[in-house]
Amino acid sequence: MRCRAARRMMSRYLDGELPETRRSSVDQHLGCCPECRSEFAAQDRLWNLLGKAAPAPSPDVFAAVEARLSERPGLLSAFSWLRPRHFGYAAAAAILVGLAILSGVWAGTERYSANAGEKDGTFAELTTNAPPGMEIASILEEIGERP
């Protein structure tokens, strides 16, 4: 292997990205080329020097992200009720809606019962006054109560 080829592989060699066969070839070259050996060692030290830069402390960005999402309609509103601090409000709203529906159903049932009685009367009258041989189905059709 020539110096040029070895140095082309230097980055991958130092970062452990070279397949074993090529790595062996570079090792062989480094064993007999002091210039390349020196260059590889300098680059390795440089890479390690970069690692001495300490990582920065990270700020907590969640509140700001949340605010940004709230600023853009449609992004967060779809599930904003899922926020833990809104669970109480959501539960209270659900109970109120449930009670409203139940009271509506109850009132509707009362009215329906009254109407049903009237209809029963109509039906009874029709069936009573029905000419002989008239089918029940045609009577129901007449009063709009198709089976």
Next chain:
Amino acid sequence: MTERTTTAEQDADIIRRTGAGDYVAFRALVERYQGPLYTFVLRMVLRPPVAEELVQEAFVRAFRAAPRYKPTASVSTWLFHIAARLAMNEAARAHHRHEVTRDVPDFPAETRSPLEEFEQKELSRIIEEALAQLPPQQRAAVVLARFEEMPYREVGKVLDVSEGAVDGLLQRARQTLARILGSAGFHGDAGSTEKRGAP
């Protein structure tokens, strides 16, 4: 099951739930990745307020894109990809404006004595300034490969380039950094305790 696999599976679950509108999962995603993303973006743009804003924007975009996430890349790579695009655009804008970055962040030192702390801060400052002189794509490749210790394949996915291109970016970056740090009196003689496959 390896730790990496477990993390990948947890991430996949978190992103699936985020995509379905699970706010708690989204919070977990932010808390898990805000540190690595902020460190990466800060090393790209070198201004803490700008870095913080870009990380926020990256998470907003991730939230919007979560329902369409496809597991062709890991969640980590996907998030870095979003952040890298924002950071490189900002770095390129600064580069075209010929801004001389002097707002180098005050990285904390993990040393004991005040002298060592000063030396660590000074070293970090010089390294960050050297990185700032690299073109944005080379800078991103160095930060991802060296600081985030990503394999070239992952770096390529984050930067939308091939593994060969990553290799080229890193080779050119190494040459430039050697010149800059060499002229600043550093020849990498601070010890070689963390090398990967060194000769």
